[in-house]
Amino acid sequence: MTSYPLVIAAWMHIPDGFLSLGVSAVCWLLILITLAYAIRSTHHALDERLIPLAGIMGAFIFAAQMINFPVAGGTSGHFIGAALAFIVLGPWLGLLTMTAVIALQALLFQDGGLVVMGANILIMGLVPGFIGYQLYRLSLGRGERVETVVAGGAAWLSIMAAAFVASLLLAFSGTTSLAVALPAMLGIHAIIGIGEALITIAALAFIRRTRPTAVKAADDGAKGGWLVLGLIAVFVVLLMAPFASGHPDGLEWVAELTGFAESAQEAPYALLPDYTLPFAGETPLSTILAGLVGAVVVALVLISLTRGLLTENRKKKNI
Amino acid sequence: MHFNTFDHYQEHGSWVHDLDPRVKVLAGVGFIVSMALLPDGAWLAYMLSWGMVMGLALAAGIEPWFVIKRSLLILPFLLAAVTVAFTLPGNIIWQGPWGLSVSDAGLTRFVSIVLRSWISLQMAVLLTATTRFPDLLHALRHLYVPAILVAILAFMYRYLFVLVDETSRLMRARAARSAQLPGLKSGRSLWWRASVAGSMVGQLFTRSLARSDRVYQAMLARGYEGELLTMNPHHMIASDWQALALAFLLIAALQVIGRLL
Numbered sequence: 141m142t143s144y145p146l147v148i149a150a151w152m153h154i155p156d157g158f159l160s161l162g163v164s165a166v167c168w169l170l171i172l173i174t175l176a177y178a179i180r181s182t183h184h185a186l187d188e189r190l191i192p193l194a195g196i197m198g199a200f201i202f203a204a205q206m207i208n209f210p211v212a213g214g215t216s217g218h219f220i221g222a223a224l225a226f227i228v229l230g231p232w233l234g235l236l237t238m239t240a241v242i243a244l245q246a247l248l249f250q251d252g253g254l255v256v257m258g259a260n261i262l263i264m265g266l267v268p269g270f271i272g273y274q275l276y277r278l279s280l281g282r283g284e285r286v287e288t289v290v291a292g293g294a295a296w297l298s299i300m301a302a303a304f305v306a307s308l309l310l311a312f313s314g315t316t317s318l319a320v321a322l323p324a325m326l327g328i329h330a331i332i333g334i335g336e337a338l339i340t341i342a343a344l345a346f347i348r349r350t351r352p353t354a355v356k357a358a359d360d361g362a363k364g365g366w367l368v369l370g371l372i373a374v375f376v377v378l379l380m381a382p383f384a385s386g387h388p389d390g391l392e393w394v395a396e397l398t399g400f401a402e403s404a405q406e407a408p409y410a411l412l413p414d415y416t417l418p419f420a421g422e423t424p425l426s427t428i429l430a431g432l433v434g435a436v437v438v439a440l441v442l443i444s445l446t447r448g449l450l451t452e453n454r455k456k457k458n459i
Numbered sequence: 460m461h462f463n464t465f466d467h468y469q470e471h472g473s474w475v476h477d478l479d480p481r482v483k484v485l486a487g488v489g490f491i492v493s494m495a496l497l498p499d500g501a502w503l504a505y506m507l508s509w510g511m512v513m514g515l516a517l518a519a520g521i522e523p524w525f526v527i528k529r530s531l532l533i534l535p536f537l538l539a540a541v542t543v544a545f546t547l548p549g550n551i552i553w554q555g556p557w558g559l560s561v562s563d564a565g566l567t568r569f570v571s572i573v574l575r576s577w578i579s580l581q582m583a584v585l586l587t588a589t590t591r592f593p594d595l596l597h598a599l600r601h602l603y604v605p606a607i608l609v610a611i612l613a614f615m616y617r618y619l620f621v622l623v624d625e626t627s628r629l630m631r632a633r634a635a636r637s638a639q640l641p642g643l644k645s646g647r648s649l650w651w652r653a654s655v656a657g658s659m660v661g662q663l664f665t666r667s668l669a670r671s672d673r674v675y676q677a678m679l680a681r682g683y684e685g686e687l688l689t690m691n692p693h694h695m696i697a698s699d700w701q702a703l704a705l706a707f708l709l710i711a712a713l714q715v716i717g718r719l720l
Contacts, residue, residue, distance in 0.1 A: 155533050156491050156583070157576030158540065164495075179607050188685030191607065192675045195614020196622070200667040202615070203622040207630065207663070209656035210646060217653065219660060228664065240611045244619070247595060247612075248466060250532060250583045253576075255491050315572055316539050317546035338650065342657020343664065351665050 152306055153245060154260055156253030160313035167309070168258030174266060175239060178232040186233075194233060198240035201225055209339075217335030222265055223272025223298040224340050227291070228347060230356035231273050238265030263306045268298035271368055272340075277357055278365035288341055295340035297372065299333035300326060304375070378431045467529070469588050475519035476589050479699040480598035486706035487586040491579040493710045497717040499571040504717030505578065511709060512581045519589050526588070530580040537573060544569040592616055597693060618674075622667060629659050 159167075182190050201221045208216035226234035242261050246252040252260045272294045279290035303325040311318035347354055388396065395404070412433065416426040470476075475483075490508070497504050516523050549564030587595070593613070600609045633655065639645040646652055675683075 155536055155576050156579035157495060157572060158536060161492070161495050175608070179605065183607065188683065189675050191610045191685075192614055192678060193671045194611045196618050196667050196671040196674065198611065198615035199618040199622040200664055202619060203626040204660045204663055206623065206626055207656050207659050209652040211649065217656075219656070221660075224660070236608075236611060239608070240615045243608075243612060244615055246583075248587060248592065248616075250529065250580055250587065253491070253579065254488055254583060255495060255579075310539060314543065314568070316542045320542040320546065321539065335653065338653035339657040339660060342654035343660040344657075345654075346658045346661025347664055350661070351668070354665070354668055 153252030154256050156255050158315050159256045159259055163309055163313045164256050167262045171258045171261045178235045181232040194236045197237045201241045219339040222268035223295040226269035226273035227276050227357045228355050234269050263302050267305050268302040271301045272298035274365040274368040291344050292337035292341045296333040296337040299329050299336050303329035374435050378428050467587055468591055471520035473519045478702055479693055479695050480590050480594040481601050482699050482703045483590050484598045487582055489710055490582050494575045494579045500567045501717035503720050504713050505574045509578050521588050526581050526584050529584045533577055533580055540572045
């Protein structure tokens with residue numbers, strides 16, 4: 141071992157100075173709250189066994205990131221491991237492990253900044269791990285072939301999600317323009333994600349063959365995976381919103397043709413005029429944010445309606 | 460494996476090395492936060508900050524070129540930040556092909572981000588070069604980082620080299636069992652190569668899990684009850700407090716210079 145592979149070193153560990161202090165602080169807050177839950181949960185489950193287990197698992201992830209396989213023409217594929225860590229160790233211990241890996245990389249190799257460490261833990265630990273874990277759980281109990289394919293898809297999506305969040309944070313900090321960074325990041329990581337998917341599938345298959353009880357991801361009925369899939373679908377659609385056709389829809393076209401378009405009256409108030417945020421102008425970002433606002437409002441309305449129906453239903457059945 | 464492969468601590472007998480690690484962590488992080496707070500285009504403040512880092516390196520007996528060399532880690536990220544040079548609105552100073560144009564505000568912002576980040580990185584390099592890792596962790600503990608997190612980091616550091624050695628043995632074994640005849644294609648398919656790598660990861664995992672079991676039992680047998688004890692007390696002496704005060708004074712001065720000049 142003569143040198144630390146620079147490929148991994150360069151991978152998404154954002155250095156200090158690339159994120160604004162505001163963005164860093166918000167990420168820290170999110171991570172600290174989640175870490176507090178993780179520590180409490182794992183300490184309760186594992187007691188004093190937690191420290192040696194998490195420490196050695198952290199060293200495992202770090203060492204596993206060095207294992208490569210030749211892809212083509214001198215390049216080699218590597219493995220990040222957040223999804224695998226969450227699937228095999230469970231979400232809370234997985235988060236602690238990835239936090240240890242990222243903290244050690246920042247402290248020891250300056251790979252990733254100290255002030256932006258919260259953001260790095262979010263990008264490379266919480267987001268990919270959570271998404272990989274929830275999506276994988278959807279496949280449990282549906283047969284080995286389904287589990288394998290879904291594990292690969294979950295790992296791939298986890299990398300894409302991490303790239304997405306990283307681009308967002310960089311854009312919010314004014315370090316890069318979203319329009320340029322997002323397609324570039326997503327494009328590159330679509331390839332990197334394939335390597336991650338392949339290794340995750342193979343590693344999980346090996347672990348399930350040799351020590352099946354070690355895999356902590358369990359199907360306990362929680363439907364978080366569907367929520368994650370739904371969220372991903374929403375985000376993909378939102379990103380494509382600015383590319384929607386500018387042609388008039390059926391009613392508008394007929395109205396213009398027959399001439400009654402002029403008799404349309406303006407609404408007394410306009411919250412999101414023409415699918416844009418009023419203060420953000422006519423930019424694509426404004427359309428995306430307006431879509432986000434609309435999606436959130438619809439979701440909240442649906443949730444409150446169905447919650448009311450669910451309680452009614454339960455009362456009728458005396459559950 | 461020698462610890463020097465990963466740990467870049469350099470032993471010297473300087474006053475910087477002898478400072479309480481808490482002072483170094485606080486001053487280092489304070490400096491990085493200060494760099495982030497400096498406005499765009501505060502060139503004098505950036506120069507003085509860099510001078511401060513280099514001065515500290517010389518005082519600590521660390522070669523400045525070592526610090527600069529390790530800070531080149533930042534190069535791949537220039538690609539991420541360079542987009543802002545082209546997209547920030549302002550007076551166009553360079554018109555390029557394909558409709559690309561660089562504005563003065565964009566260029567200032569880009570260079571400012573790169574300089575601030577580069578200087579912050581050098582301070583972080585200096586921090587690790589002058590502080591032993593166990594002392595660094597102990598300083599974090601003093602600074603109210605939760606004991607469990609610090610203990611996990613300590614354990615990870617302890618077993619890092621062991622597991623990396625294990626990994627290099629796995630990779631050497633794979634290489635020893637891989638033949639390649641000249642002129643003939645080898646390595647079967649991409650999926651096969653990936654699954655071999657994945658099996659190595661799985662193998663490493665099961666070995667690590669078994670090892671953690673053994674380590675845990677060994678610790679229990681030696682009286683482990685959940686708390687890691689240390690016999691390395693750290694006391695802040697007068698010179699530590701003075702160094703901390705001086706550091707924050709200089710950081711404040713940099714902020715003033717950055718905003719006024």
